[in-house]
Amino acid sequence: MVKIYTKGGDKGDTSLIGGKRVSKSSARINAYGDVDELNASLGVAISFIDDQEIRKILERMQNELFVVGSDLADPSYPENPNNIPRVSEDMVQELEKIIDKCEEDVGAIQYFIIPGGSKEASSLHLARGIARRAERSCVELSHMENVNPSVIAYLNRLSDLLFMLARVMNKRKGVKDVQWRS
Template sequence: MKIYTKTGDDGTTGLQGDVRVLKSDPRIFAYGAVDEANASLGLALSHNPNEATKRILTSLQNELFVVGADLSNPNTDDSKNRVTSQMVANLEQIIDTLETQLEPLKNFILPGGDIVASQLHLTRAIIRRAESYAVIVNQSESLNENCLKYLNRISDLLFVLARTVNKSKGNPDTLWKS
């Protein structure tokens, strides 16, 4: 099988169920941003984070493929939707565990610090864009509600994980000064 199919040469792309849409469709932007976030996590992994962070990031990469698959499925009542409430709960559990290692925030912080933490902050911003596109799609077509919840929670997790990485490397949070 060749990597190129030429079916998208007219500016369309395929969704699940043999549905074709314009490449400018918000659904395509949503799962395209999820794909971008996944690549960004790959970049974070290339900087050799500690084993605990590596396990979390690898798990997130696999789950983002599931999110992308659900976003490419225009049939929300279809059994092909795979993002579950348990996946959302798992993110919450990781957040809760990591937050016990951190000082509570009293100010906004600037993204940055260690290279891995900085990459996680960038990934968080990409995820927020994916979530915005997913919300746009959900206004006109119903999405798997767990996708929206997952995207919201993963951005929270990436923020907390970036703070955790910085703390482990001795980089204090940089407070925003108005």
């Protein structure tokens, strides 16, 4: 039986795809660590959501975030000697289609919305904030090392989608979005 612990990282380093050892505090590890946290936050959101259509979307995003994480864990981009799945422009465009469908459902935004409402929407707003952090981590990494630009675009679009899904959830739960008042 394979054990979950290897003790290989007990001194603060870990392996990337391809075998290179790096510090667990490196920008690359931070970036895909933020993506992992985002994925876990989607799991929490799913646990609150009964709406099967939205659950299906979020479950798909969880699977796609594994592609994002593996793309980030392989420092060889734009090469791909390890033949790992890469985030593609098609994945970004699929998110845009879902966003457009959500906007048809709830309408264009007319004002700033305070995150909250139903517990389902609130959990999606929290995931959106984590998605934004993951995106910032990837941008920071891209200033130091090669990063697939589709990863950054995907996370940007995913945060937009999570915002729209929060609005959809509030509408379906009969909860009005809270308008920010200055």
